[in-house]
Amino acid sequence: MQASPPQVFAIDLGTSGLKAALVAADGTVTGWAERPVPLRVLPGGGAEQDPLAWWTALGQVAADLGRDHPEQLRAVEAVCASTQGEGTIAVDAAGDPLTPCISWLDMRGAPHLRRQFGGFPAYQGMSVRRIGRWLRLTGGMPSPTGKDPAAHMLFVRDTMPQVYARTATFLNVLDWINLKLTGRTVATVDSILTSWVTDNRRPGDIRYSPALVADSGIEADKLPPIVSCTEVIGTLTPAAAAHLGLPATVRVVAGAIDNTAAAIGSGTTGYREPHLYVGTSSWIAAHVPGKKTDVAAGIASVPCAVGDRYLMTALQATAGANLTWLRDKIVEYDDPLLSAGHLSRDEGTIFDAFDAIIPTVPPGANGVLYTPWLYGERAPVDDANLRAGFFNISLDTNRSDLLRAVFEGVAFNTRWLLGAVNRFLGAPVTSMAITGGGALSDSWCQIFADVLGVEIRRDAQPLAVNARGAGWIGAVGTGQLTFADIPGLMRTDRIFVPTPAHRAGYDEIFDVYRTLHRRLAPVYRRLNRS
Numbered sequence: 400m401q402a403s404p405p406q407v408f409a410i411d412l413g414t415s416g417l418k419a420a421l422v423a424a425d426g427t428v429t430g431w432a433e434r435p436v437p438l439r440v441l442p443g444g445g446a447e448q449d450p451l452a453w454w455t456a457l458g459q460v461a462a463d464l465g466r467d468h469p470e471q472l473r474a475v476e477a478v479c480a481s482t483q484g485e486g487t488i489a490v491d492a493a494g495d496p497l498t499p500c501i502s503w504l505d506m507r508g509a510p511h512l513r514r515q516f517g518g519f520p521a522y523q524g525m526s527v528r529r530i531g532r533w534l535r536l537t538g539g540m541p542s543p544t545g546k547d548p549a550a551h552m553l554f555v556r557d558t559m560p561q562v563y564a565r566t567a568t569f570l571n572v573l574d575w576i577n578l579k580l581t582g583r584t585v586a587t588v589d590s591i592l593t594s595w596v597t598d599n600r601r602p603g604d605i606r607y608s609p610a611l612v613a614d615s616g617i618e619a620d621k622l623p624p625i626v627s628c629t630e631v632i633g634t635l636t637p638a639a640a641a642h643l644g645l646p647a648t649v650r651v652v653a654g655a656i657d658n659t660a661a662a663i664g665s666g667t668t669g670y671r672e673p674h675l676y677v678g679t680s681s682w683i684a685a686h687v688p689g690k691k692t693d694v695a696a697g698i699a700s701v702p703c704a705v706g707d708r709y710l711m712t713a714l715q716a717t718a719g720a721n722l723t724w725l726r727d728k729i730v731e732y733d734d735p736l737l738s739a740g741h742l743s744r745d746e747g748t749i750f751d752a753f754d755a756i757i758p759t760v761p762p763g764a765n766g767v768l769y770t771p772w773l774y775g776e777r778a779p780v781d782d783a784n785l786r787a788g789f790f791n792i793s794l795d796t797n798r799s800d801l802l803r804a805v806f807e808g809v810a811f812n813t814r815w816l817l818g819a820v821n822r823f824l825g826a827p828v829t830s831m832a833i834t835g836g837g838a839l840s841d842s843w844c845q846i847f848a849d850v851l852g853v854e855i856r857r858d859a860q861p862l863a864v865n866a867r868g869a870g871w872i873g874a875v876g877t878g879q880l881t882f883a884d885i886p887g888l889m890r891t892d893r894i895f896v897p898t899p900a901h902r903a904g905y906d907e908i909f910d911v912y913r914t915l916h917r918r919l920a921p922v923y924r925r926l927n928r929s
Contacts, residue, residue: 403429403474407873408464408645409866410457410480412572413657414438414448414502414679415723417456420863421464421471422870424879426888428863429471432463439499444506444545444783447499450488450575454642457576461643475645478580478635479652479873481660481865485593486572487551489562494578497562501551504774506783508550511557512541515616523781529614536598536608538690538709539699544775544783547593552617568623569594573656580651581633586623588702589659589710596622597702599690602709605702628655628704629876652876655704657865658682658712663704664868665834665858666889668882670708671824675847675855676864677837681718681813683820687711696819697778704872705882711823713816714777718809719837721771721787722753725805750840753802757842760803762849762901763908766791767800769808770915772923776812779819782920784927790915806843810850811912817851832891834858841893848895850905859892 404423411418415438421430434456439447465472485503488496501508518526523543533540541549548571556563570578571590578584588605591597596615598608605625612619626632630653640647654660658676662684665674673685686708692699696713703710726749772785787808789801821827831853837843838861848855858864874880 403470405476405879406471406474407870408461408472408475408478408643408649409869409873410478410482410576410654411865411869412453412480412482412576413865414483414504417453417460418866419457419460419464420866420870421468421475422867422873424874426867426871426890428860428867428870430464430468431863431866432460432467434459438502438504440504444509446502446504448486448502450496450500453576454579458642465644472644475649477650477652477873477877478643478645479869479876480573480576480654481657481869482572482576482654484571484573484590484656484658485547487548487555488570488572488575489555489566490568490570490575490578491565492567494582494584496575497565498555498559500572500575501554503546505551506545508554509543509545509783511553512543512545512550515553516541516614532610533595534692534694536600536611537592537595538599538692538701539592539595541593541595542777542781544777544781547595549593549595549615552594552615556616566621569617569621570623571656573654574623577632577651577653580635580639582636583633584623585626585632585653587626587628587653587655589628589656589704591623591625592701594622597625599702602702603706626653627706628653628659628872629706631876650877652873654869655872658684658714659703659710660865660868660872661834662686662710662868663871663882663885664864664866665832666886667832668705668885671826673820673824673828674832674834675813676835677718677809677833677843678835679718679720679723681715681809681835681837682712683813683816683831684710684712685824687824691823693819693823696823697781698819698823711820713779713820713823715812715816716775716777717771717773719835720773721805721809722749722837724773725802750843753806754840754842756799757803757806760799763904764804764807765796765800766793767796767804768908768911768915769801769804770912770919771805771808771812779816780916782923784923785920786923786927788919806840806846807850807908810843810846811909813847814851814909815913828853830854830856832856832858834861834864836862844893844895845898848897849901850909852897852902854897855895856891857893857895859890
């Protein structure tokens with residue numbers, strides 16, 4: 400029997416759960432296991448997860464892989480993680496968490512951000528002078544919604560002073576996983592980004608800006624050292640090795656947050672090659688040669704895994720979350736929609752049920768329009784007050800109409816985002832890779848092609864994109880391949896092309912969609928302002 404090729408133990412820690420895979424350098428995913436991890440949504444805009452639950456889940460999936468794929472597990476030469484970004488954990492000197500992970504969805508830090516960075520003249524509550532310095536040095540600025548570590552750290556400082564005093568380091572999600580794996584405290588060039596304290600003007604030399612650190616309100620010694628995504632940061636600690644069932648000699652590559660890893664895992668490592676990721680949130684991203692910011696649209700090119708370039712990222716706050724909401728809050732567990740075809744309630748398989756229904760409803764959802772802003776929006780507008788809604792419902796409207804409207808609403812929001820992306824890239828996108836859990840739906844892929852008016856190329860294993868990205872980053876970090884090799888290894892299973900007959904109708908509905916935002920944004924501001 401031929402020996403298994405070298406493997407990377409790839410960790411994919413998302414908002415909904417922890418997954419792990421065994422990934423070869425050619426991108427072959429030879430194993431897969433996952434466990435859910437709960438998200439606690441709290442009054443006042445809070446959202447948290449338990450880091451220790453992540454670690455427990457990691458041990459469980461490692462045991463699953465060891466049982467099901469022992470030969471590949473024995474061939475593991477490196478561990479590399481991809482995780483959700485913009486989470487914040489305060490840890491003590493022993494590396495133990497003092498707080499839950501304050502999630503990227505958490506908005507409780509917004510007023511603390513305004514107090515720390517206010518001044519006259521101001522934009523969205525923050526000093527224009529400070530904003531100018533952020534844009535010049537980092538390429539972006541803290542979100543006024545409070546959904547990133549710059550605000551999370553201030554929330555801890557101001558509301559938990561005893562915890563702040565005991566905090567040795569503030570870590571992002573990836574950084575905490577790496578600490579547990581190696582015992583070493585570091586941040587990667589992308590995990591540290593949304594602390595907004597780094598000078599990002601040279602892609603190969605991301606470093607702290609003393610001025611930004613001094614202005615942040617957080618003591619400099621509470622921020623971790625910065626490493627590249629491909630750096631080997633150590634080997635497994637004895638405890639981590641036992642937890643994963645791997646030798647302590649296995650190397651750990653620093654890895655990346657999810658949007659950085661997806662840009663690798665989707666095979667789009669060349670310049671201006673975009674991909675659309677559709678998961679709980681969604682984004683359009685592409686590697687670009689220089690640092691650039693579109694303040695109005697909330698799009699920037701930021702440090703990434705490929706050391707000589709930047710990653711343009713345009714983030715949509717909720718995409719697949721709209722379907723999770725539909726499944727969990729509207730479609731009950733014993734609903735015939737889920738039992739059709741003997742389907743389980745597992746995420747992913749429900750797309751088979753949805754795909755049986757959506758084609759029965761004509762494009763335009765019989766006049767029903769949906770806005771997918773369940774938890775505010777990030778781009779092309781940064782507005783925490785926006786909320787979702789169905790419009791133009793009549794006595795003739797049925798649930799199938801509502802279902803198609805949800806799929807189309809996410810696509811209309813993506814089209815709105817794509818306009819800003821086209822301006823940022825300097826040319827219209829004509830073809831785009833699609834990946835993430837949402838790509839499992841044939842109907843949704845076709846809706847994206849029709850609404851966006853671009854060719855959509857589907858990843859053959861869209862659920863594996865972050866794990867594959869982590870695997871490839873690990874393989875690059877350990878010298879098994881280069882980033883230039885990756886596009887030739889990518890596998891596409893289907894290409895969806897726009898349907899010309901649907902273009903005019905979708906153009907008209909998109910115009911209405913934009914009108915709804917203009918008219919309703921002030922209403923949502925009145926209803927939801929804190």
